[in-house]
Amino acid sequence: MSSLQSLDIARRSATTTPSPQARRAEREIAKLIDVSSCIGCKACQVACMQWNDLRDDVGSTHGTYDNPRDLTPQSWTVMRFSEVEREPGQLEWLIRKDGCMHCADPGCLKACPSPGAIVQYTNGIVDFISEHCIGCGSCVTGCPFDVPRISQKDNKAYKCTLCSDRVGVGLEPACAKACPTGAIHFGTKEDMLDYGEERVADLKERGFEKAGVYDPQGVGGTHVMYVLQHADQSQLYAGLPADPHISPMVGFWKGAFKPLALAAMGLTALASLLHYVKVGPKDSGDGPPPEPLRPSRSS
């Protein structure tokens, strides 16, 4: 996808030196999706397709209104419809707009081996720079939310860009613009948290005692947040993880193991050299064998 100017890149995949830090005054943005106001009309899906020029293949249903059934390289946001009976006889139709959460501590960026293929801008957006993508799928391994999708056609990873190109010129994301009920809000992260708290207060007055804003701290908070009627049971919303965090296996693989492994290799090679210098070659020399050959016991 497009990239903002390189001065606006806060973090870069597979890069061990600091990114430019001159510009830090920019405020972080966020998208707040109020699930309680969503009617599942999918205008957001259509707007995303239209702005990004995406067209997905026709699939098959699995008995819900989900269409398409899953995120794909050509569908960067999908509505997930969950029919939930929290108490017997009380059906709730929970509709969640799924897509990249734009984590403050992105698992995809941590796992990616290709320098600059995944970047995090100073405004918080996490973007894929496709020209550097090698199609390895490490981003899928690193993401706690199962978001990135690798295309079978071009072996590149794709996901929601939070309309980085629109935001970069001062517009709101396409989905926010298209939403007919105003369930998708866009602004600074501060303002979105404030507005979220207002919505939560309203929901609590209406009897949703456990309403809350979903801004998981396990990934450092996210730049896509939800207002949930039942924030204590996020799993009800098509498996939204309750405590998402980067897997410790990924953390170790991309963390301490790297310098440890390299040090081990370097030291082994160095030790070999020092051994040779100290002990010298093990040379059997020329000439006949040192002992007369004794016949083996069996002969």
Add this chain to the structure above:
Amino acid sequence: MHAPADVIERYAYGERASHWLLAICFFLAALSGLAFFHPSMFWMTHLFGGGPWSRILHPFLGLAMAVFFLALGWRVARHNVMNANDRAWLAHAGDVMAGHEEGIPPAGRYNAGQKLLFWFLTLCMVGLVVTGFVFWRPYFADTFPIWLVRLATLLHAIAATGLILLVIGHIYMSIWTTGSIRAMTQGWVTRRWAQLHHPGWYREVTGARE
């Protein structure tokens, strides 16, 4: 062949060919793998035509390495079974590494260090192939649950590190013990080499002639 008279054949052509094919594939798979492992080595993807090509080729190179390893390992596995003599040899490992010759229990075709190398290499190879399949995109990774893909990714990196460390040691040993590389390129060793480094094997190979 230009071998002098009165030498002993240690490796037949099939063994030598398998070994070098395996070594080449290891080298290429290791370089492409290391390129993904650490950003400081990502430049090595240029050796393979770039990032995407490295990603495409690495699993095939690794698989080829494993196939050639199987071809060689199958033939030499029975010579690498550990026995009581090996434990005695290992107790003198310090003397061996210091270059002392006297008092070391006689080694057979392969000494205990080589046997341990063989089994650890086998372990790493099996680990790499099994874990490699689990996160091989686009063909196989989607059939496995994500927790298994994460575990396989980590174990693959650990097994690869282990393999690289073993191979560094193996290459050094072949340089340190003069005559070893010629054994694997031309196939023969001198009687003196055999008597000194693998007396048990020397007796086996020549004992019947006396």
